[in-house]
Amino acid sequence: MIPLNWFLILSAVLFLIGVLGFFIKRNIIALLLSVEIMLNAVNLTFVAFSSRIHQISGQIFVFFVLVVAAAEAAVGLALIIAMFRNRETLNVDRSNLLKW
């Protein structure tokens, strides 16, 4: 039987890799991929707790996270296509019209 905190530690490591990628990458598609890593880390925590306290609810929440990730990917990629069509770049530092 695998201890619960192994899964929690793995999930924390994956989440922090996602956060790190979100901060050091500049390509907007890479940012979306980092968000997917973070969502997967959270999914792992949900399933680990769900299996450990014998409640199915955690797995249902993973189901909803999947749906939200699909919606996010669809809308986000449509936005990325619109952004690339207007500016010819995907670098988030270049789209600084609203920055001071």
Place this chain on the structure above:
Amino acid sequence: MIQALFVLFAALAVGAAINVVVQKHVLYSALSLIVLLVAMSGLFILLEADFLAVINIIVYAGAIMVLFVFVIMLLNLPEDEDGTDRLRWLKFVGIPMGLFLLFMVLATLWQTGADNAATTQMPGTPQAIGQALFTDYLLPFEVTSLLILIALMGAVVFAKREL
């Protein structure tokens, strides 16, 4: 045996996640994320969440990642230009702080009791998930369809020519 499988899948997941971040081209990042999803499905199977493992492969690796790869290939991207000026000091500040946060989280998680609970009473079979989804979680399930509809319309509007 189970521990060895966990270590295998965990190493695969962490390696794939690191590869997603360090890879210069986005296409390789996306392909590496698929490896991460497969490792995640293996971990789900170890936790006896069979249905979610299958759904993870079908929906995430099969649908969402295909969308990503499709868009990456459609746009015909140049190489990643990460070496801009603001990144120089951000790396020196951010990586030590991230490692510090990682250390704090690990120290806390290591202290949580290593409970060795008995076998799972309620494995994540399609039957158990379906019963919970269509009784207790019926309203969130229906709201989900509304969310998908709105995302669909939003994608169509954003992808139009004159934005």
